[in-house]
Amino acid sequence: MSFALEKTLSLILLIGIGILLQSKFRSEDQKKGIKTMILSLALPAMIFVALMKIEINTDLLILPVLALSFNLVMWYITKISLPTFGIRRNSKEMRTLSLLIPSLAPGLTCFPFIVEYLGDDLLAWAALADIGNKIFVLILAYLIAMSLYYKTQKLESRSNKEKVKELLIAMVSEPINLVIILAIILLSFGLSMDSFPGFLSTSIIMIKDIMTPLILLFMGIAVMFKWSQIRKIFSILTFRAGITFLLSGIFLWLAPELTPALSLLAVVFPQSAVSFWPFAHMSAVRKMELDSESLRKTFDLDLGINVLAVSMPFSTLVILGIFTSGNLWIIPTNVLILGASLVALSLSPQLIKIIVANRKKLVVEKEERNHRNLKLEEMEK
Numbered sequence: 001m002s003f004a005l006e007k008t009l010s011l012i013l014l015i016g017i018g019i020l021l022q023s024k025f026r027s028e029d030q031k032k033g034i035k036t037m038i039l040s041l042a043l044p045a046m047i048f049v050a051l052m053k054i055e056i057n058t059d060l061l062i063l064p065v066l067a068l069s070f071n072l073v074m075w076y077i078t079k080i081s082l083p084t085f086g087i088r089r090n091s092k093e094m095r096t097l098s099l100l101i102p103s104l105a106p107g108l109t110c111f112p113f114i115v116e117y118l119g120d121d122l123l124a125w126a127a128l129a130d131i132g133n134k135i136f137v138l139i140l141a142y143l144i145a146m147s148l149y150y151k152t153q154k155l156e157s158r159s160n161k162e163k164v165k166e167l168l169i170a171m172v173s174e175p176i177n178l179v180i181i182l183a184i185i186l187l188s189f190g191l192s193m194d195s196f197p198g199f200l201s202t203s204i205i206m207i208k209d210i211m212t213p214l215i216l217l218f219m220g221i222a223v224m225f226k227w228s229q230i231r232k233i234f235s236i237l238t239f240r241a242g243i244t245f246l247l248s249g250i251f252l253w254l255a256p257e258l259t260p261a262l263s264l265l266a267v268v269f270p271q272s273a274v275s276f277w278p279f280a281h282m283s284a285v286r287k288m289e290l291d292s293e294s295l296r297k298t299f300d301l302d303l304g305i306n307v308l309a310v311s312m313p314f315s316t317l318v319i320l321g322i323f324t325s326g327n328l329w330i331i332p333t334n335v336l337i338l339g340a341s342l343v344a345l346s347l348s349p350q351l352i353k354i355i356v357a358n359r360k361k362l363v364v365e366k367e368e369r370n371h372r373n374l375k376l377e378e379m380e381k
Contacts, residue, residue: 011116011320014213018220025221034218042214043107044179045207047127050120051183052193063125064132067104070247070270071136074102077243084350085236092300095148096282099141099299100307101240103275104133107176108219109315110272112212117323118261125262126269127180134177137277145281145299149288152298219316233303233310239346241318244270245339253332263330268322273315279304 025031078101079094087094104110106126115123186195193201248267252258258266282299289297322329329335 011113011212011216014216015220015316018217018222021217021221031218031222034214034221038211038215038218039107040175041207042211043111044175045204046111046115046211047123047176048179048183049193049204049208050115050124051127051180052186052191053120053124060125060128063129064135067129067132067269068135069132071102071104071133071140073247074240074243075136078102078240081239081243082236084347085232085239086350092297093303095152096299096301096304097236097307099145099278099282100274100304101236103137103141103278104130104270104272105275105312106130106133106269106272108215108273109312110269110319112215113319113323114265114268116212118265122261122265126265127176129269131177131180133275137275141278142281145278145285149285149298152296153289153292153294219312222312230306230310233307234314235346235349237307237311237314238342241271241314242339242342242344242346245335245342247339249332249335249339252330252335256332258330260327260330264322267329267335268319271315271318271322273311274307276308279308 025034075098079098082094082097083089087097107130111123111126114126186192193204196204245267248270251266252263255266279301282301282304285298286301329338
């Protein structure tokens with residue numbers, strides 16, 4: 001058995017164990033406790049250790065810019081593409097999906113596999129790239145959500161400076177971002193993990209080591225199977241994955257000098273599941289609507305929950321599939337073909353509906369012509 005396949009099976013086994021443990025974690029508070037442990041302790045420790053192993057390089061500042069650019073491109077593509085799936089423009093479904101689909105949650109669905117397959121150095125790069133994504137999900141997504149709220153409720157847009165300030169403070173005070181800032185400061189002074197007292201570095205590494213099994217178990221425990229809307233959501237997520245592969249393929253084609261590990265990072269990072277933060281903004285908007293007793297709904301929260309539920313296992317399987325296949329996906333042509341295939345697959349149900357509708361239309365038109373011809377023949381007689 002190959003190393004990649006053995007590694008993948010071991011990771012899937014942990015997710016399966018988590019699924020079996022679902023009956024032991026029925027309470028949302030229990031699940032929230034595990035998630036808090038991951039995001040506030042294990043993941044920051046993992047990222048801190050990874051960052052302390054790299055050398056400061058100003059060229060790495062391009063990573064957050066690339067990630068933010070990806071979010072914005074996906075936001076635009078999502079808006080113009082969703083009507084293809086039967087989503088009406090200016091509907092609450094359109095507004096919900098246009099905020100969720102471009103967002104990324106690499107901490108829960110991508111980072112554990114990066115560290116297992118690519119190592120700590122590439123995890124550090126991914127963590128830096130995630131800063132750009134955080135700017136989108138925490139700030140830009142909020143501004144878009146509020147803009148849609150004012151437009152839907154036909155209210156005058158008010159100043160959001162205070163709220164943006166609060167979100168910036170929240171972003172800086174997040175444990176993951178705090179350790180990134182701390183690590184950059186320490187690295188700028190020439191310090192590394194070897195500079196710490198033995199007991200401190202050992203404790204940090206021990207916390208870091210619980211990250212992968214803990215998050216995989218959490219994936220199994222938290223996954224929800226709600227079959228309403230699943231088919232359409234699955235098609236949209238397949239389309240999202242296909243477009244993302246196309247963008248990654250174009251990037252690999254434009255940057256042929258990338259190492260195999262960096263090429264894989266460029267392919268898997270954008271395949272992360274959708275982020276919870278846009279949904280949090282939507283929930284805040286819904287609270288405002290309830291407070292004002294408005295009957296208009298800006299967003300569809302039920303749809304948002306289902307997208308989050310399906311996105312995590314979907315992205316996990318895609319990322320595992322990429323890593324299991326190895327260097328197959330560092331070749332731009334392969335990535336582009338895969339992306340085009342997934343886009344075609346996601347659109348095929350809609351194309352079939354169009355073809356069937358056109359055939360029915362042709363049959364009806366033929367019957368009407370035959371009926372008219374019969375009438376003409378009767379009149380001539």
